[in-house]
Amino acid sequence: MSDFSFEILASDGAARRGRLHTAHGTVETPAFMPVGTAATVKAMMPESVRATGAEIILGNTYHLMIRPTAERIHHLGGLHKFMHWDGPILTDSGGYQVMSLAGLRKMTEEGVTFRSHIDGSKHRLTPEDSMHIQHLLGSTITMALDECTPYPIDKLGADTSMQLSMRWAKRSRDAWVGRLGYGVYGIAQGSTFADLREESIRALEPMDFHGIAVGGLAVGEGQEMMFKTLDDCEPHLPQHKPRYLMGVGKPLDLVGAVRRGIDQFDCVLPTRSGRTGQAFTWRGPINMRNARHQDDPRPIDEDCSCPACHNYSRAYIRHLHRADEMLGAMLLSWHNIQHYQDLMARMRSAIEAGAFADFEAGVVAGYAQGDIDPL
Numbered sequence: 098m099s100d101f102s103f104e105i106l107a108s109d110g111a112a113r114r115g116r117l118h119t120a121h122g123t124v125e126t127p128a129f130m131p132v133g134t135a136a137t138v139k140a141m142m143p144e145s146v147r148a149t150g151a152e153i154i155l156g157n158t159y160h161l162m163i164r165p166t167a168e169r170i171h172h173l174g175g176l177h178k179f180m181h182w183d184g185p186i187l188t189d190s191g192g193y194q195v196m197s198l199a200g201l202r203k204m205t206e207e208g209v210t211f212r213s214h215i216d217g218s219k220h221r222l223t224p225e226d227s228m229h230i231q232h233l234l235g236s237t238i239t240m241a242l243d244e245c246t247p248y249p250i251d252k253l254g255a256d257t258s259m260q261l262s263m264r265w266a267k268r269s270r271d272a273w274v275g276r277l278g279y280g281v282y283g284i285a286q287g288s289t290f291a292d293l294r295e296e297s298i299r300a301l302e303p304m305d306f307h308g309i310a311v312g313g314l315a316v317g318e319g320q321e322m323m324f325k326t327l328d329d330c331e332p333h334l335p336q337h338k339p340r341y342l343m344g345v346g347k348p349l350d351l352v353g354a355v356r357r358g359i360d361q362f363d364c365v366l367p368t369r370s371g372r373t374g375q376a377f378t379w380r381g382p383i384n385m386r387n388a389r390h391q392d393d394p395r396p397i398d399e400d401c402s403c404p405a406c407h408n409y410s411r412a413y414i415r416h417l418h419r420a421d422e423m424l425g426a427m428l429l430s431w432h433n434i435q436h437y438q439d440l441m442a443r444m445r446s447a448i449e450a451g452a453f454a455d456f457e458a459g460v461v462a463g464y465a466q467g468d469i470d471p472l
Contacts, residue, residue, distance in 0.1 A: 101280040101307055103339045103360075111331055111358040114448040117339055120154065120278025120356045121177065121185040121205050121237050125261075126339065126357045127444050129437045130155045130187060130363040135164070136180040137433040139368045140423070140430040143182045149403070149431070150438040152184055153237075155363045162220070163213050165235040175235030187238035188362070190227045190269070192262075192284075192312075193344065195349045196245040204244070205260070224268035232274055241269035241306070243284040247315040255288035261314075263300045270304045280307030282341060288324050289312055291329035298333045309334055310341040311359070320350060334358065348377055348440055349464060352457050355444050365438050371430030374418040378436065381464040385429065389470060390415040403435035404428065418472035 100118070107114040117124040131138045131146055134157045138146050147152065156176055161167060170179050176186055195209045196203055202211035208223030241326040243262040246255055266283045273281045283306035287293030301309060311330055314323045327342070334340050341361035342354050351362055367377065374386040378398040385397070396406035397414060405414060405428035417425030440460075447456035 100390075101278050103308070103337070105337075107451075109448045109451050109453040110356065112355050112444075112453045113358060113360060113447045114176045114445050115339065116151075117185075117360075118278075119185045119237050119280065120276070121183060124152045124185055124361075125445060126360040127351075127441050127448075128153060129351065130361065131434050131437075132363055132365045132368065133180065133182075133186075134365070135160045136170070136176060136431075138434070140277045140371060140426045141368070141434065143180065145211050145431055146182075146213075147184070149435045150442060151434065153361075154182060154184070154186055155399055156180075156186055156233075156234065156236070157191065157194065158188050158227055158240075159222070161188075161234060162191070162230050163215055167230040168310045171233040171235070175233075177235055185237040185281075187341075187361075188231045188234055188236040188240060189241040189343070189363075190231070190240040190284075191222055192243045193245040195222060195350050196247065206241070206264075206432050208265075224265045225272040228269055228272040228274070237279055238308070239273055239279070239281045240310065241281065241283050243265045243286060243312055245287050245316070246288050248288060248313070248317045250288055252290055252293070255286075255290055255293055259286040259288075259293050259451070260295050265296060266295055266301060266306075267304055270306060282306050282308040282339075284310040284312040284343070285330065289326050290317055291326075294326060294330050295333050298330065302335070306338070308339040308361075309342060309391035309392065310343050312343045314342065315350075315364075321352070324353050324357065327354060327359065331358045332460065348437070349461065351437075351440065352444065355448075356453065356457060367433035368430045371428075371433045372426040373428045374425070374429065375433075376414075376429055376436075378468065379431050379460070379463045380466055380468045383468045385411065385414050385425075386418050387415070387452075395471065397429075397432055400435070401432065401435060401439070405432040 102118045115126040189207045222240040231239040246258040283301040285297040339360045342359045390411040393411040447453045
C-alpha cells in the first residue's frame with residue numbers, strides 16, 4: 098500500500114492532468130465523483146457506477162451519522178464493505194447539510210447542535226466529532242468541518258464565517274488520525290471576496306492538509322461570479338496538492354473550472370436529473386419527458402456507450418419516465434454519470450495534448466447548437 102500522494106502529469110495553462118494515489122487505488126484527474134450521500138449512488142449499482150469509468154465516489158458524514166450511524170457501519174466492516182465499493186471514497190464533513198438545516202440548528206465556537214431532519218432527535222457535530230465519524234466510516238479522504246458560507250452575505254459576515262472555518266480546520270487537522278494511503282483536505286471559504294479567499298488559503302497552508310477544497314460556491318452566486326472567484330483563488334492554491342471544487346456542477350461549469358486549475362468535483366446533478374427526466378448530451382441538456390421524443394427511435398446521444406444509449410430509444414426512455422417506471426431513473430442516471438465521466442476523460446486527453454482551449458470551444462459550440470430533431 099502506497100502513501101497518499103498527488104502527481105501532475107501534464108498541464109495546459111492553469112488546467113492540470115494529474116493522478117491521485119490512495120489506499121484504495123488511483124484516481125485520474127480531473128475527476129468527477131458521483132455522489133453516494135447515504136452509502137448509495139441513487140438508482141445505480143456499484144458495478145454500474147464503476148462501469149462508467151468512475152474511480153472515486155462521495156459519501157456524507159451528516160446523513161450517515163443520522164442513519165444508519167457511523168458506529169453501525171464501522172461494526173459491519175466500514176463504508177467500503179458496507180456499500181460494496183472498493184475504490185476511494187471521499188466523505189463530506191457535514192458542514193453543508195448543517196447549514197441547510199436553518200432553524201433546526203444552533204452554532205457556537207465549539208460546533209453545531211442540530212435536530213435530525215428525519216425524526217427530530219438532537220445531535221452534536223464538532224470538528225473532532227466529524228473527524229471521528231469519518232474515521233469510523235473508513236473514509237479514504239476526510240474533509241475538515243467548516244461552515245458553508247451562504248450567499249448573498251456582506252463582507253463582515255463572510256469574514257466572520259471564514260475565520261470560524263479556519264479555527265475549525267485547525268481542530269479538524271489536529272484530530273485527524275493518519276493511516277497509510279489516507280488523506281484529509283482543508284476547505285477554503287470567504288464567499289466571493291478575493292482578499293478573504295486569499296487569506297483563507299494562506300491560513301490553511303501551515304496546517305499541511307493533503308488537498309485543498311474551494312467551498313461556499315454554487316450556492317446562488319451564478320457561474321460568472323463563481324468563475325471570477327476561482328480566478329481569484331488559483332494563484333494562491335498550492336501547486337503540488339489536489340484542488341477540489343465542492344458541489345459543482347453542470348458540464349460547462351466543470352469545463353470552466355478545470356481551465357481554472359480544479360482537479361476534483363462532485364455534484365448530485367447527474368443522478369437527480371436522471372430521476373426527473375433530464376439527460377446531459379454533447380448538445381446540451383434535453384428533457385426526455387417532452388412529447389417530441391415519443392416517436393423518436395434514436396438514442397439519447399449517439400456518442401455515448403451507456404446501456405440507455407446502446408440498447409434503448411428516446412421513445413422508450415420517454416415512455417418510462419411518463420409512466421413513472423423506476424427503470425427510467427436507472428437508465429438516465431447511468432447515462433448522465435457516463436456523460437460526466439466521458440467529459441472528464443476528454444478533458445484529461447485535451448490537457449495532455451495541449452489542446453484544452455480548442456476542446457472547451459468545441460463543447461461550448463455543441464451546447465450552443467442544441468439538440469437537433471430528426472428530419
